[in-house]
Every structure is written in C-alpha cells, then in structure tokens.
Amino acid sequence: MPPAARPASGEGVGCAEGPRGGVWYWVRLVGGRIAAAHVCDPALAQAAALEHVLAGARDEDVAMIVRSFGLSAAGADL
Known part of the structure; x- marks a missing residue:
C-alpha cells in the first residue's frame, strides 16, 4: 500500500485565538480515527486566578x- 493510502496515526497540537486568549487543542489519531482529544479554554486559567x-x-x-x-461556564466545561 502506498504511504498516502495508509490511515494516519499520531498526535497534534493546535491553537486558535479566542476572545479571552488562546484555545488549545490536542488530538491523537489511531488508524485514521480520533482516539483521544482535549480542548483547553483560557477560562480555566482565569477561574483559577479568580480565587486569589x-x-x-x-x-x-x-x-x-x-x-x-x-x-464562560461553557468554556470551563471543556
């Protein structure tokens, strides 16, 4: 099978700018399918600072x- 036809496997990280800062994404592919994913919204860091x-x-x-x-409660739920 040529390399281009094999299902992809690996991990990747990406970032998109949101209204409150960077929204980070991590994805793991196994056999061309998403095996795991995590999204980190900047609301999590801000919520931690709020206590202080x-x-x-x-x-x-x-x-x-x-x-x-x-x-955003929706951002903290990610």
Whole structure:
C-alpha cells in the first residue's frame, strides 16, 4: 500500500485565538480515527486566578469582580 493510502496515526497540537486568549487543542489519531482529544479554554486559567483575586475583596465588590473576568461556564466545561 502506498504511504498516502495508509490511515494516519499520531498526535497534534493546535491553537486558535479566542476572545479571552488562546484555545488549545490536542488530538491523537489511531488508524485514521480520533482516539483521544482535549480542548483547553483560557477560562480555566482565569477561574483559577479568580480565587486569589477574591481573597481580599470586600463582599460588595465580589459580583463586579466576577463579572469583570467574563468567565464562560461553557468554556470551563471543556
């Protein structure tokens, strides 16, 4: 079988610019089919930072601070 006709196997990483930063993708192919994939949205890093930002915040400022991060629940679910 010529090399071009063999099903692809391997791994790859890609990045696309999103409104809050880079969205990273990792994909593993085995025999031309997706065997595993992972997507990392920048909301995950921002959510981790939120805990530290809120540590010294006054109660009346918490809602404004959380909204200013523009976090997406859909992005965190990735």
